[in-house]
Amino acid sequence: MIAMSQSRTKRLTAIHGWSGTVLGILLYVVIVTGAIVVFDNEIRDWSQGSAQVENGLSGKVDRIVRNAARGIDPKFYEEVFVRPHVEGQMRVSFQSHQTNPDTGGLDDYVILLTLDKETGEEVSRKEGFSGEVFGADRGAALSRFLVDLHVQLYLPEPWGLYMTGILGLLMMAASVTGFLMHKHLFRDAFLPARPGERLVTARDRHILAASWSLPFAIILAFTGAFFSFALSLAVPVLAMVAFGGDQQALVETVLGVPDELDLTRTSLASLDYIIADATSRVGGAPTLLQIDHYGSASAMVTSFHSPAPSDLTRQTLLFDGVTREYLGVKPTIGLAPSVGSSLVSLMGPLHFGNFAGLLSKTVWLALGLAMAYVTATGMLLWTKRREEERLWQNFNRALTITIWGLPIAVLGSAYGFFFFLPAGDTVFWTPVAFAIATIVCIWVGFGKKDPTERYIRWLGYMSVLLPLFRHIVGGLSWSEALIQGQMAVLTIDILLVIGGLVLLRPLRHAAPLIRRRHLEPAE
């Protein structure tokens, strides 16, 4: 598309190939797990098999929050979050910023209460730093593990975030150089892979998929790198440069906290009134309520809502926590609307694809799988060009193991999770099961024979049998799921069975089977 000299094209090809290959296997892991965790909430609902989480806050929220606050030390009134939970329950968390002795960094100390929505009775209580409180949820261990694998490759902070940030940048480099290198982007847009297993076929496959997915490859890589580096690198560096290392001061400045706080004890405005007001303004109940400096003269209430049907970003309204006065739309960054704030608020929806329910999530899943295909075919093309060299032969085998072994290991982690869900530590065993499945795949993969067929067969059987296994170990049955409106259970089970059957390929033999039966009487 862009005219370039031969030497420049050569240089770009080298950048393109090496940027995709050096850490390509890890990039493939991040992309595939990213495609899966688009359905993070659905996987959580499916795996823990409890009733569906309600969509918005409703009921006597004010009375319940006030009653709960009476039993909490006021030092945890710094931030209070109120969110819906499974049917008949809601969750209220009281938080304060404290130094975590384990990490030495600033962290949220959380008292998390699960309360009955009608009576306010305490169903459960957890207390500790945010990682311990939210990370120890046995029912959500599978989805949390997959998210961790995507976000930081299950490496310790901040190294995992650095790694995924670098992978995002490498993906951007590969996308941009690919765009510059390809001379006939539009002319070849409808040219499929030519038949055979030649080098040109592998090239055609890679180029066609890459050409179509180019715009979103850049968007997803950029937003992913942004999320990785914003927390792990940008916050500490900016805090060091501009706030003498005080990260709390940086966060408060960026998010827009008023300069002077009046912490005189004052009664909080009615939360029920604020919820009703916010609901009437945006046409939907809040999905989260945040109360800063609960019970003080500086109390502020922020209500978060799902995006409007035509919008990408969620709606956030700000209310005075004492006078219940509506103060306006709360920008993501700062106190007044700005271009920067709008751009930052677009990062989330563009990366997660969670702004329009199942439709946008399905499209984002497909985009993720398309990226994974581009990455895999690109690396295979690179090794095919060097198949005479022993190093690249081994790399090719490692690629095959990763391409098929990763989904097998993900299913292995799901088996481990379900096995230990009735009475065991799922938070520990889910990653262990993943590791065991990975080791088995590597062991088999480095044997003499090409393991692809075997992997596909395993993947097919594991997919088909997982819903049955889930049911045997006490998971929600289909009838219970239907009664509780838990459609995620049915949908994911059915998709697993269909996916498994496709991999086992009975469809390929459907026509001959029908024909054979038809011919039997004549024989």
Next chain:
Amino acid sequence: MTSFLTIIALLLSAVAAAYIAVTDPKRRRAFRQEQVTERTYLWPARLAILGPGVIFMLLGYWAAMVIWAGGVTVIGWGVAATSPIHIAQFKSWASEVQAALSARIADARSDVVARVKSANWSAGGRDAEIASLNERIRELEAKVSMLEGEEKPRISIAASGGNS
């Protein structure tokens, strides 16, 4: 409503992409197909691929626009990656399945017809047998009445229609 509009837009773009793919000269040349000689509607098809995105933007349906943009890249790739060989294979598989299914349906139909006919025939045969037996009874009764003066014979008819 927005989701419905987005799906319609994606379908429209998919059809347009399929049309462009089928008539694409480079693609036809690469797969040694004859070039399309009739008039093609490439520009309307290109507009149909990209038009929904522009309309969504003008209407301010940003969510629909972004979903459509994402969806069209995946669908476009799927359409473009389906080569004439794949289409021919699918057609041959589909016609094979169709032929096999039609043959089985025809067999099943003729089998059912045969069974029904046979059932009718056997039912008709039994009626004829009963009728002939009744006829025989009537003949015998006539003989009996003729011989009534000499001796009264004892006749019994079994339920199966036989006589003794």
